[in-house]
Amino acid sequence: MGGPSHCCGIAQLRAGDVEMSGRMGSNTIEKLSHSRSGQVISWCPSCYVQFTETTLPTIERQRGSRPFEMTPFMRFLDGRLDELKPHLQRRVEMRVALHRHPGVAGVMEAAAEILKAIPGVELVDLKQPAVGLQSVNVGVLPAFKRELQLNELQAARDAGVDALVAVYHSDHRELCAHERDWPFRIINILEVVGESMGLHRHDRYKQLKIMQDADQIVAECSDLIAKHSLDAGNARNVIVKALLGDQPLALRAT
Numbered sequence: 001m002g003g004p005s006h007c008c009g010i011a012q013l014r015a016g017d018v019e020m021s022g023r024m025g026s027n028t029i030e031k032l033s034h035s036r037s038g039q040v041i042s043w044c045p046s047c048y049v050q051f052t053e054t055t056l057p058t059i060e061r062q063r064g065s066r067p068f069e070m071t072p073f074m075r076f077l078d079g080r081l082d083e084l085k086p087h088l089q090r091r092v093e094m095r096v097a098l099h100r101h102p103g104v105a106g107v108m109e110a111a112a113e114i115l116k117a118i119p120g121v122e123l124v125d126l127k128q129p130a131v132g133l134q135s136v137n138v139g140v141l142p143a144f145k146r147e148l149q150l151n152e153l154q155a156a157r158d159a160g161v162d163a164l165v166a167v168y169h170s171d172h173r174e175l176c177a178h179e180r181d182w183p184f185r186i187i188n189i190l191e192v193v194g195e196s197m198g199l200h201r202h203d204r205y206k207q208l209k210i211m212q213d214a215d216q217i218v219a220e221c222s223d224l225i226a227k228h229s230l231d232a233g234n235a236r237n238v239i240v241k242a243l244l245g246d247q248p249l250a251l252r253a254t
Helices: 010-014 018-033 045-063 073-078 081-087 107-116 135-140 142-158 169-180 189-197 204-211 214-220 222-227 232-244
Strands: 039-042 069-072 094-098 121-124 163-166 185-188
Touching: 010 018, 010 045, 018 045, 039 045, 039 073, 045 069, 069 073, 073 081, 073 107, 081 107, 081 189, 094 107, 094 189, 107 121, 107 189, 135 142, 135 169, 142 163, 142 169, 163 169, 163 189, 169 185, 169 204, 185 189, 204 214, 204 232, 214 222, 214 232, 222 232
Parallel strands: 039 069, 094 121, 094 163, 163 185
Antiparallel strands: none
């Protein structure tokens, strides 16, 4: 269960609408409770924090119990590594470094264990600071954030890695276009897992962002724009702001 209909309410909270944030969170908790599994797996770190530190404790105080517990997907997968390993049948000859944010306890450690379980993968520690919940949360200190990202890219280059591996989607969105300028790939951890399992999905987002040309991206996506009855001008504005504008550390001039 995902998407806007199952939002944790963090977007509304950041905008200062506490009432709507609480309503969104409560509605989502109700929907998630219908499974009666007692366990919910989360991907987004903002959702995990919002639910486990705010919404679920509030409901527990009101009702005397929680409808379920929540586990980050990386920790869930790491806890079932023995079940996963038989599916990791293909060697992935790759020297990788993990882009780390330690805000949710145990997630980065779990990600490291998963990478080390993949045949052929060599995990390299870049000895860089691990800060915050995810990159977007460090945005309140823009100069510091740019410094962190530049230092990590330089360290990855100096270490001779084949790929810089992110866990969270927001980190990947910010970093992926740097693949154009550096001698290594920027990928999500599940791309490495999938490769070992014989699975692959083309990273269309990264392909478009590397273009760095809003008009070219609109042209490339004209079939989707038409299919979903979008206004091409509005689509271009979103591309400029949300895709190309999501670039804390500038790309190198070409």
